[in-house]
Every structure is written in structure tokens, then in C-alpha cells.
Amino acid sequence: MIKVQKLVKRYGPLTVLRELDLSVESGEFVALLGPNGAGKTTLLRILSSLARPTSGSVQVGSYILPSQGASLRANLGVVSHQPLLYGDLSAEENLQFFSKLYSVTPERITQVLELVGLYRRRDDLVRTFSRGMQQRLAIGRAILHNPSILLLDEPHTGLDQAAGEILDRILTEVALEGRTVVMTSHDLLRSSELATRLVLLSKGKIARSVLTADLDPAQLVDFYKSGLEEGS
Amino acid sequence: MLKKPRLLTALDVLAALVILIAAGLVFFYAPVEQMMGQVQKVFYFHVGTAWVGMLGFMVAAVVGILYLRTEKEVFDIAGLSAVEISLVFFLVAIILGSIWARPIWNTWWTWDPRLTTAAIVELIFAAYLLLRSGVDDPGKRARFSAIYAIFGSVSVPLTFISIRLLRTIHPVVIGSAEAASQGGFNMGPRMKVAFFFSLFAFSVLFADLIWHRIRLGRLQSSVNELRIQAYEKES
Amino acid sequence: MKTFLRSVGAIVWKDLKTEWRTRENLSAMLVFALLVILIFNFSLELDLRARESLAGGVLWATFIFAGTIGLNRSLAVEKDRGCLDGLLLAPVDRSAIFVGKAIGNLFFMLLVEAIVLPVFSFLYSISVFQPGFLGVVLLGSIGYSAVGTLLSTMVVQTRTRDILLPILLFPLTLPVVIAAVRASQGFIQGLPLNEFTVWINILVAYDLIFLAVAIMIFDYILEE
Numbered sequence: 001m002i003k004v005q006k007l008v009k010r011y012g013p014l015t016v017l018r019e020l021d022l023s024v025e026s027g028e029f030v031a032l033l034g035p036n037g038a039g040k041t042t043l044l045r046i047l048s049s050l051a052r053p054t055s056g057s058v059q060v061g062s063y064i065l066p067s068q069g070a071s072l073r074a075n076l077g078v079v080s081h082q083p084l085l086y087g088d089l090s091a092e093e094n095l096q097f098f099s100k101l102y103s104v105t106p107e108r109i110t111q112v113l114e115l116v117g118l119y120r121r122r123d124d125l126v127r128t129f130s131r132g133m134q135q136r137l138a139i140g141r142a143i144l145h146n147p148s149i150l151l152l153d154e155p156h157t158g159l160d161q162a163a164g165e166i167l168d169r170i171l172t173e174v175a176l177e178g179r180t181v182v183m184t185s186h187d188l189l190r191s192s193e194l195a196t197r198l199v200l201l202s203k204g205k206i207a208r209s210v211l212t213a214d215l216d217p218a219q220l221v222d223f224y225k226s227g228l229e230e231g232s
Numbered sequence: 233m234l235k236k237p238r239l240l241t242a243l244d245v246l247a248a249l250v251i252l253i254a255a256g257l258v259f260f261y262a263p264v265e266q267m268m269g270q271v272q273k274v275f276y277f278h279v280g281t282a283w284v285g286m287l288g289f290m291v292a293a294v295v296g297i298l299y300l301r302t303e304k305e306v307f308d309i310a311g312l313s314a315v316e317i318s319l320v321f322f323l324v325a326i327i328l329g330s331i332w333a334r335p336i337w338n339t340w341w342t343w344d345p346r347l348t349t350a351a352i353v354e355l356i357f358a359a360y361l362l363l364r365s366g367v368d369d370p371g372k373r374a375r376f377s378a379i380y381a382i383f384g385s386v387s388v389p390l391t392f393i394s395i396r397l398l399r400t401i402h403p404v405v406i407g408s409a410e411a412a413s414q415g416g417f418n419m420g421p422r423m424k425v426a427f428f429f430s431l432f433a434f435s436v437l438f439a440d441l442i443w444h445r446i447r448l449g450r451l452q453s454s455v456n457e458l459r460i461q462a463y464e465k466e467s
Numbered sequence: 468m469k470t471f472l473r474s475v476g477a478i479v480w481k482d483l484k485t486e487w488r489t490r491e492n493l494s495a496m497l498v499f500a501l502l503v504i505l506i507f508n509f510s511l512e513l514d515l516r517a518r519e520s521l522a523g524g525v526l527w528a529t530f531i532f533a534g535t536i537g538l539n540r541s542l543a544v545e546k547d548r549g550c551l552d553g554l555l556l557a558p559v560d561r562s563a564i565f566v567g568k569a570i571g572n573l574f575f576m577l578l579v580e581a582i583v584l585p586v587f588s589f590l591y592s593i594s595v596f597q598p599g600f601l602g603v604v605l606l607g608s609i610g611y612s613a614v615g616t617l618l619s620t621m622v623v624q625t626r627t628r629d630i631l632l633p634i635l636l637f638p639l640t641l642p643v644v645i646a647a648v649r650a651s652q653g654f655i656q657g658l659p660l661n662e663f664t665v666w667i668n669i670l671v672a673y674d675l676i677f678l679a680v681a682i683m684i685f686d687y688i689l690e691e
Contacts, residue, residue: 012371084549088485100473355638359638362635363622380635394642
């Protein structure tokens with residue numbers, strides 16, 4: 001589903017991604033872990049067609065980036081750690097706006113609002129929402145057009161325990177619908193519970209990759225630390 | 233890259249030579265103009281430096297387009313070099329214009345279309361440099377600079393036409409505009425020689441300076457890369 | 468084409484709705500415009516005839532300063548909540564974003580002008596409600612909004628965004644200003660039309676040229 005080969009990304013003299021290789025099968029839920037500055041957000045931006053690779057080949061779905069970026073976007077849902085929502089519009093109005101950009105029916109809007117548990121707050125302005133609610137609406141926005149690929153950039157940032165659990169529930173339901181999901185995260189435990197595979201990114205390259213089924217939770221921290229050492 | 237190319241050294245010599253010859257022609261070969269006297273000789277350098285300013289401006293726009301197309305860093309450096317050099321040369325041109333205008337028309341500034349446009353171009357150059365200093369990401373900085381240069385090159389001719397139109401349709405009562413827009417004097421054959429040679433000399437000077445500046449920019453870029461590579465090796 | 472228009476429409480509608488909820492941007496523009504007119508009134512203590520010959524200039528200076536405020540805020544809203552990314556992630560043509568934002572900006576500028584003009588007319592005892600004059604105001608605003616939208620999309624991604632926009636914008640839009648002032652003066656002073664049609668032509672030419680260049684170049688501003 002996602003195939004990245006020898007991806008290099010440079011910002012001027014700074015090299016962020018160094019000949020990165022990554023392969024994600026259809027239906028997988030991959031958690032991308034790694035320290036700050038490892039290149040997680042950059043990789044996600046490239047996969048979502050917001051940034052262009054300096055060199056290397058990137059294929060997401062059946063679309064080659066960056067040339068087929070526009071076609072990819074119709075089939076892609078993205079949740080960033082910024083809400084990407086308009087605070088002065090209501091929840092429903094936000095979804096209405098995006099539904100026009102993505103050619104989505106009004107019934108779908110209602111369906112999504114119910115799915116993320118915000119139907120009763122649909123007429124409230126987003127700037128009155130808590131962070132947790134904004135993230136739920138953001139996920140709603142991301143799945144509005146039924147994309148087959150979902151990219152999430154540290155979606156649990158700033159959420160308390162309860163909100164985090166609600167988010168996890170939604171993510172699990174949503175992912176179960178057969179989507180391919182790539183999520184960056186700092187939360188080892190949560191990632192191992194949600195994802196089917198853990199991938200460790202360090203200094204611009206993939207350092208380790210392991211199926212969560214094969215990994216004992218007790219070994220998580222070791223996996224992370226040793227992977228970082230290996231990568232340098 | 234480190235060693236200075238022989239061609240550049242040759243160009244240095246050539247530039248120095250033609251400027252000297254041009255100065256010689258202007259001061260000793262060209263006759264003294266009847267009405268304006270010696271101060272008229274400023275004119276040759278005034279037009280010469282203004283010509284370089286314009287040249288630089290056009291170069292900045294062209295390499296801007298080239299950068300957007302190819303994303304090669306050298307075009308961005310070339311754009312910056314052209315703007316820096318033109319900024320200085322236009323300034324010199326404006327000052328020389330004032331020196332010329334004062335004894336002749338008894339004013340430091342004439343709202344002549346060309347001079348006014350030159351002042352506006354200076355402001356655009358200054359804006360260009362301010363824009364560059366406000367962007368940290370080198371790729372964005374190069375792209376934005378290119379875009380602004382391209383827009384500038386479209387806008388400035390329109391501005392020039394507008395100002396020209398303004399002066400002819402609405403003759404301004406601010407004293408000297410009348411005389412300035414009338415042009416000034418006729419050029420005899422010897423004057424023409426000095427004039428065109430000056431233009432040529434300044435063009436050579438521009439080529440020499442911009443080559444040096446581009447080279448400087450590329451060296452700077454290499455140093456940056458080496459520095460970052462060194463940091464990465466350390467960690 | 469249909470999706471393009473629908474996207475543009477959606478963006479314009481969204482901008483109008485969000486602004487209407489708070490009206491912050493509009494009020495800032497309006498208050499600023501009235502202040503500028505007031506300042507001009509006191510700094511240029513003129514007799515009636517002199518006023519008439521400067522009216523066009525005063526008016527356009529006001530519109531330009533007020534316009535800058537609107538432009539800055541319009542793009543700042545997108546940038547600050549990451550909404551620009553939201554727009555970029557949608558399967559819409561980049562130029563639809565430009566056209567949508569530009570139309571929104573134009574609309575707000577016209578709204579402010581619609582309020583400022585009667586006030587101006589009242590204070591300066593000059594009638595401005597001729598169709599030709601209003602046409603000039605529209606043409607000038609179109610050119611200004613187009614270039615302004617393009618530059619503010621660029622500027623909002625810099626560190627010095629607030630001061631940078633006027634510095635970049637004013638020199639570039641001089642042809643619009645010159646032509647708009649000249650054409651406005653023509654109507655204000657009741658000059659025969661053929662004396663100043665050339666300025667109206669320049670305005671139209673400028674608008675077309677800059678819109679074309681802006682649409683071609685806009686993609687490059689949003690790349691990474």
C-alpha cells in the first residue's frame with residue numbers, strides 16, 4: 001500500500017531523511033516511533049503530499065508522489081497535532097465546508113458526527129471545544145470522505161486519560177474498517193496496543209521494525225532504547 | 233571550486249581596464265558640453281550605473297524564473313547577487329543624478345520618470361532583502377525571492393509607463409520636471425563614442441562583480457554544508 | 468471546472484461566515500480607514516478647491532492602508548491553526564485556494580469601501596456616487612486584492628509577517644494606485660471622459676496581467 005525507497009529529504013544544508021526505506025501493507029496499522037528530530041513529521045508530510053522528496057521514490061496507495069499528489073489526496077485522511085479546524089465555525093459547519101471540498105453527501109456528515117460522539121454538540125463553535133473534542137472532530141474530518149489511508153501525527157498530544165481512551169476507541173473502530181493507518185507517536189504502550197506493527201525511526205532512517213504480536217510489552221522499552229543505539 | 237578560475241582573473245583585469253579607458257574617454261576625449269559645462273560629464277557615469285542597475289534587475293527576474301523551474305541553488309545565489317549589486321549601482325546613479333541636477337536645474341531631485349522609477353526599484357530591492365531575512369528555510373527563501381523578483385519585473389515597467397504618462401498628461405508645477413522630461417542636450421559623435429563605451433565598460437564591470445558575488449555565495453553555501461556535516465558526525 | 472468553482476465558492480463562503488461571527492477583521496479595517504481619513508483631514512488643512520484636487524489620493528491612500536490590515540488577518544487565521552494545511556490536503560486545485568481567498572479579501576475591502584465612501588463624501592462635500600467612479604474603485608480593489616492575497620500567502624510563512632506585507636506590497640501595486648487615483652480624480656473633478664480613459668484602460672490591463680501571473684505562480688508559494 002505504501003512503498004518508500006531510498007527517500008531523502010533535505011531542507012537546505014540539513015538532511016532530515018537519509019535514504020529511508022519503508023513498506024506498509026494494506027490494512028496494517030503502523031506506529032512510527034522515534035525521538036524528536038528523527039524525521040517522523042517530515043516523513044508524514046511527504047506521505048501526505050504536503051512536502052516533496054528531495055530524492056527517492058514514494059508510492060502511497062496506487063499513487064506515485066509527488067506527481068500524483070492531487071489524486072492521492074482524495075483518498076487520504078490526515079490528522080495533525082494542530083486541529084486543522086476553523087474555531088469560529090460550528091462542528092457541523094466545519095464538516096460542511098470540507099464536505100464541499102471532498103464531494104461528500106450531507107448524510108455522511110451526520111454519520112461521522114455520530115461516530116465520533118459529537119452529534120449533540122454539532123452546532124457549537126469549535127473554539128468552545130476541549131482539546132479532546134477537537135481531536136475527535138479532526139478524526140471525523142479525516143474520515144469524512146472514506147479514505148483508504150489514514151495518517152496521524154501524534155494525535156494523543158495534549159489529551160488527558162479519558163480523552164485519550166475515547167480517541168483510542170474511535171481509532172480502533174475506524175481502523176477496523178480496513179484502512180491502512182500510519183501513526184507517529186511518543187507513547188510506547190499505547191502504540192503497542194493500537195498498532196499491528198512498531199517501526200522505529202532514528203536519525204532519518206528506519207532502525208527497527210517489529211510486529212506487535214511478536215513483542216512482549218515488557219520488552220517495549222528495550223526495543224526502543226536498543227533500536228536507537230543501533231541506529232547511530 | 234576553491235581555486236579562483238583564471239577566466240575570472242582575466243575578467244578582473246579587463247573590467248579595470250575598460251573602466252579606465254571609459255574614464256579617459258569621458259574626461260579627455262569627449263568635448264565639454266556647451267550649456268552645462270564640465271558637470272555634464274557626470275551623465276556618462278550616471279547612465280552607466282543606472283544601466284547596470286537595470287541589467288541586474290532583469291537578471292534577478294530571469295534567474296528567478298530559472299530557479300522556480302530547476303530549483304538549482306546557483307540561480308538563487310545569482311538572484312541575490314544581482315539584487316545586491318544593482319542596489320548599490322542604482323544608489324550611485326541616483327546620487328550622480330543629483331550631482332548633475334543641482335547646478336543645472338537648481339534642485340537635488342527631479343521627479344523625472346526614470347529617476348522616480350529607479351527610486352521605486354531601490355525600494356523593491358530593499359523589500360527583497362527584507363523578505364529574505366524573514367525566511368529561515370532555504371528552499372522557501374529561494375522560492376519567495378524568485379517570485380518577488382518576477383512580480384517586480386512585471387510591475388516596474390507598468391509603473392514606469394504610468395509615471396511617464398502622468399508627467400506628459402499632467403505637467404507638474406514642481407519646477408524642474410519640465411526640463412528633465414525634455415531630455416537635455418544633443419550628443420555629438422565624440423560624445424556618442426564615450427557614451428556607448430561607458431555602457432560597455434559598466435556591463436563588463438557588472439559581469440565581473442556578479443561572478444565574484446556568485447562565487448562568494450557558493451563558497452558560503454559549501455561552508456554551511458560542511459559545518460552541518462561536522463555537527464552530525466559529532467553527535 | 469465545476470469542482471473548481473465549487474471549491475472556490477466553499478472557501479469564499481467559509482471566509483464570509485467566519486468573519487461574520489466575530490467581525491474582528493472588518494471592524495479593525497473600518498476603524499482604521501476612518502482614522503486615516505480623519506488624520507488626512509487635519510494634516511492637510513485645505514480650502515475647498517485644493518481638497519477636490521487631492522480627494523482621489525486621500526481616498527486611495529485610505530483604502531490601501533485599510534486593505535493591508537484585512538489581508539494580513541485573513542491569512543493569519545489560516546496559518547495559525549494549521550488550516551492552510553487543511554486546505555492543501557484537500558483534492559482541490561491550488562489556484563482555487565488563491566481565487567477563493569482573493570475573492571474573500573476583495574469582498575471585505577469592498578465592504579469597507581462601501582462604508583467609507585459615504586463618510587468621505589460627507590466630510591469632503593464631494594459626490595462619489597457615479598457609476599464610473601464606483602467602477603474605478605472596483606477595478607482598483609481587484610488588482611490590489613489579487614496581488615495582496617498572493618503576497619500575504621507568502622508573508623504569513625515568514626517570521627516578520629506583519630511589517631513585511633506593506634513593504635512588499637506597496638511598491639508592486641504602484642501602477643494600480645497611480646491609475647486608480649488619476650481615474651478617480653477624473654470623475655471627482657468632472658473632467659471629460661476621453662481625457663482620462665487611458666487610466667481606466669491601464670487599470671484593466673494591470674488587473675488582467677497580475678491575475679494571470681498570480682495564478683501561474685501561486686503553486687510555488689505553497690510548495691515545501
